Amino acid sequence: MALKKFIEELQGKKEQALLLGGPHKIESQHAKGRSTARERIDRLLDPGSFTELGMLACSDMPGMEDKTPADGIIIGFGTVNGQRIGITASDFTVLAATLSRVHGKKMHDFKQLINQYSLPNVFLGDGGGGRVPDGQGSIGMTSSAMMGTRSIFHMYTNLRRAPMITAIMGNCFGVPMWQACAADFVVQVKGSTLSVSGARALQKIIAANYSDEEMGGWQIHAEHTGITDRTAEDEEDCFRIIREFLDYMPPNNRELPSKHPVPENSGRNMDKILNILPEKRTRAYNMYKIIQSIVDSGTIFDLKPLFGKTIITCLTRIHGRTVGIVANQPMVNGGAMGTDALEKMTGFLCLCDSYNIPLLFLHDSPGFLVGKEAELKKVGAKVTNAMDALSQVTVPKISIIIRKSYGQGMFSLCGPSAGPDFLVAWPSAEISFLDPVVAADVAYGSLPDEEYQKLKNQMIQKASPGPAAGRFFLQDIIDPRETRNYLINILDIIADCEGGGVGKHLLANWPKQF
Amino acid sequence: MRIEIAAPMPGTVAEILVDIGDKVEIDDELVVIEAMKMEIPVCSTTKGTIYDIRVKLKDKIETDQVLVVLE
Numbered sequence: 001m002a003l004k005k006f007i008e009e010l011q012g013k014k015e016q017a018l019l020l021g022g023p024h025k026i027e028s029q030h031a032k033g034r035s036t037a038r039e040r041i042d043r044l045l046d047p048g049s050f051t052e053l054g055m056l057a058c059s060d061m062p063g064m065e066d067k068t069p070a071d072g073i074i075i076g077f078g079t080v081n082g083q084r085i086g087i088t089a090s091d092f093t094v095l096a097a098t099l100s101r102v103h104g105k106k107m108h109d110f111k112q113l114i115n116q117y118s119l120p121n122v123f124l125g126d127g128g129g130g131r132v133p134d135g136q137g138s139i140g141m142t143s144s145a146m147m148g149t150r151s152i153f154h155m156y157t158n159l160r161r162a163p164m165i166t167a168i169m170g171n172c173f174g175v176p177m178w179q180a181c182a183a184d185f186v187v188q189v190k191g192s193t194l195s196v197s198g199a200r201a202l203q204k205i206i207a208a209n210y211s212d213e214e215m216g217g218w219q220i221h222a223e224h225t226g227i228t229d230r231t232a233e234d235e236e237d238c239f240r241i242i243r244e245f246l247d248y249m250p251p252n253n254r255e256l257p258s259k260h261p262v263p264e265n266s267g268r269n270m271d272k273i274l275n276i277l278p279e280k281r282t283r284a285y286n287m288y289k290i291i292q293s294i295v296d297s298g299t300i301f302d303l304k305p306l307f308g309k310t311i312i313t314c315l316t317r318i319h320g321r322t323v324g325i326v327a328n329q330p331m332v333n334g335g336a337m338g339t340d341a342l343e344k345m346t347g348f349l350c351l352c353d354s355y356n357i358p359l360l361f362l363h364d365s366p367g368f369l370v371g372k373e374a375e376l377k378k379v380g381a382k383v384t385n386a387m388d389a390l391s392q393v394t395v396p397k398i399s400i401i402i403r404k405s406y407g408q409g410m411f412s413l414c415g416p417s418a419g420p421d422f423l424v425a426w427p428s429a430e431i432s433f434l435d436p437v438v439a440a441d442v443a444y445g446s447l448p449d450e451e452y453q454k455l456k457n458q459m460i461q462k463a464s465p466g467p468a469a470g471r472f473f474l475q476d477i478i479d480p481r482e483t484r485n486y487l488i489n490i491l492d493i494i495a496d497c498e499g500g501g502v503g504k505h506l507l508a509n510w511p512k513q514f
Numbered sequence: 515m516r517i518e519i520a521a522p523m524p525g526t527v528a529e530i531l532v533d534i535g536d537k538v539e540i541d542d543e544l545v546v547i548e549a550m551k552m553e554i555p556v557c558s559t560t561k562g563t564i565y566d567i568r569v570k571l572k573d574k575i576e577t578d579q580v581l582v583v584l585e
Contacts, residue, residue: 284554286541333523334552366550435551 010056017055017069021093029093033191034170035235037074037089037097040124044239045078045087052076054106061100061134068094071102072127075110077119080246086114089124092170097127099175100134104145107175111154118161118252122242123183125176126169129198158182160354160508162252165245167238168194168228171212173201180227181513184351185245185303188218188228189238226307226340227513248301248315248322249355253508256356256500257322263297266319267484270294274480277403277428281460284330287312287362290402291325294318294484303348308340310369313348315357319488321495324352326413327362330403335365337409339374342382343514345412349389353507358396358494360487361414363405366435385514386412390419394503396494400483401425401465401474407433416473422490424476425465426483432463517560518580525549527573532582536564545569545581556581 020026020036029036035043041050053076059068072094078087088107090097097103114121135144145152155178158164166183168176172194180186180194188194195216202208202215214220221228232238250257269292276289291300295316302314309332314325326345328335352359368379390412399413399420410431411418425431432439440456447455468474478486494501529546532538543555544564562584569581 280553282551282553283546284552286557330552331522331554334550334554336550366552437551 014055016066020069020091021067021095025093032170033234034092034126036093037091037124037126040169040235040239041074041076041078041087041089043236044122044124044242045080046082049079050076050087051078053110057102057106059100059134060102068100068102070094071100071106072097073103073106075106080122080243083120083246083251085120085122085246086110086117087122087124090126090128090170090172090176092127095131096129098129098131099144100131101144103131104151108145108151108154115159115161118254120163120246120249120251121165123164123166123176123179124169125166125172125179125194126192127172128175128177129173129201155179156182158184158512160184160253160350160505163246163249163355165242167232167242168192169235169238171198172216173198183512184354185230185242186221186228187230187232187238187241187245188221189232189235190218193217194221194227222304222306224307226304226344229303231306244301245315248317248357253354253356253505254502256502259320260296260317262317262320263299266296267293270481270484273483277426277480281403281430284334286331287327287329287335287364290362291316291327294487295323295325296320303351304344308338308342308344310335310337310365311341311345313344318360318484318491321491322357323360323487323491324348324357325360325362328365328404328413330364333369335404336367336369337365337412338369339377339379339382342368342379342386342412346382346386346389346510346514347512349386349393350507350510350512353389353393353395353503354505356395356502358398358491358501359393359414361397361399361420363399363401363410363413363415363429364403365406365409365413366404367406367409382514383408383412387418389507389510390414392506393419394506396421396501398422398487398490399424400478401429401431402480403428403430404435405429405431406435416468423474424478424486425469425474426480427465427477428480429465429477430460430463431465431468432459436460436463515585516565517562517584519544519556519558519582519584520578520580521547521556521575522577523547523549523554524574524576525554527569527571527575527581528553530567530569530571531555532564532567534564534567538562538564538584547575558584560584 058065074089164183165185166180168188193212193216199212218231273293299317312327436459440459444455525547528548538558542558545556565585566583
């Protein structure tokens with residue numbers, strides 16, 4: 001029975017593949033406080049839901065076949081809370097999950113399939129970089145992407161047909177960096193690193209002595225580059241965050257995110273919302289408290305909370321429906337929007353537009369953080385980019401002017417003339433070209449004090465929302481305590497429209513990083 | 515354990531809302547900084563007792579300068 005023998009051999013090979021790079025490598029991975037690729041897959045997916053492709057794959061380098069189970073990358077399908085996804089996990093125990101021809105072909109073919117099926121795609125990164133000597137020499141390099149003239153692009157592109165998630169779970173270089181920069185959502189586990197090149201290579205090439213941590217530790221990306229959206233305390237936290245993100249998203253760009261039950265106590269603090277907003281117009285307050293009061297209890301999923309903190313971008317639910325919120329944060333720099341914050345907002349507009357998530361804008365900002373530093377960081381380009389993106393958003397947009405909304409800043413937060421479907425103000429709104437006090441200083445600063453004070457007070461009075469509502473430049477002025485009810489009604493109206501708020505995804509091809 | 519509460523941005527101390535020995539909760543306002551024509555409260559990040567106040571009214575302060583120490 002030749003076939004029986006073949007089946008037995010096959011069984012042996014598959015059992016071998018499950019042992020990854022061998023007990024020593026697994027032990028060393030565990031000693032770093034990290035799990036193996038297969039353990040990670042088991043912990044993220046619903047039990048027993050994994051279907052693997054390419055378990056028998058191995059390196060094409062002669063003599064390396066037995067040392068490269070699955071060739072360092074494990075791919076397949078599974079479910080997360082019942083939701084079907086594709087999963088790709090770097091196996092650090094096999095040659096540090098370096099990229100080789102077979103490894104690359106697995107990733108490429110799988111990505112094609114995922115795109116064809118429009119399934120959410122999770123990449124669990126650990127290791128990476130090119131494999132030496134596989135890629136050396138003219139044949140090595142030109143064949144490194146193996147399958148044809150366009151076979152390399154899968155590493156860098158994300159067509160946003162279905163959510164793409166990248167988790168950084170070890171010391172990652174090369175491919176995981178491209179996968180992070182192309183993803184819709186990136187989470188980095190504390191203790192992992194993410195950089196284009198590693199410290200060892202850098203030392204050899206430019207004699208620079210930076211550690212991996214200094215080049216790509218979690219704080220670098222959470223606070224400075226904004227490449228990551230969230231930081232996880234540990235691997236378990238990382239999986240929890242991925243599950244939560246998926247819960248806010250639709251399975252693909254043709255569907256709406258699923259409607260969730262409304263948690264008890266949602267909206268119970270609406271009566272107290274007036275206590276959050278200070279009486280004094282120059283006093284800052286924490287915008288998160290306003291958001292918490294309005295949305296369903298416990299449903300603020302912050303994106304890039306430590307990057308560009310003058311703007312808050314978060315996924316939330318209102319009466320069970322996913323809503324993306326862009327809000328000024330007066331507690332940071334008085335809410336004056338910086339270049340990082342503008343980048344963050346543009347990326348968030350692309351995300352919400354691509355996945356049929358209606359947008360809510362909450363205004364309270366004196367404008368942009370200007371000055372030489374801002375100019376050096378291309379503030380003009382960042383503002384234009386954000387406006388260009390806003391003009392192409394086709395999901396429903398709701399704007400609420402909480403307090404300050406001045407000049408270009410008013411437009412940037414989807415204010416009047418900048419495309420809001422629904423636009424209202426709180427009675428506390430101040431709308432003008434410049435902060436009225438600044439404007440009074442400019443226009444009347446040289447007048448005697450009594451006259452100046454009178455004109456300044458007139459200027460402040462003119463900034464109130466009433467006159468604009470009278471001309472229907474604002475659709476309404478609402479009692480702040482009615483904000484949640486107002487939004488529930490608007491979202492009901494949107495849900496009843498043709499398509500229920502599914503957009504045209506004009507921003508799907510925009511970059512994910514700016 | 516002592517926890518230092520630092521200034522999130524440069525500015526001037528406009529108000530000091532606590533005294534040494536006061537008990538505070540998370541999010542309680544401790545000091546108000548005037549910056550960018552705004553008064554920005556600096557809040558407690560933890561529950562505790564005020565151990566030290568390192569600034570005076572009208573002091574010019576820099577980012578990350580310690581304002582208050584909690585115990």
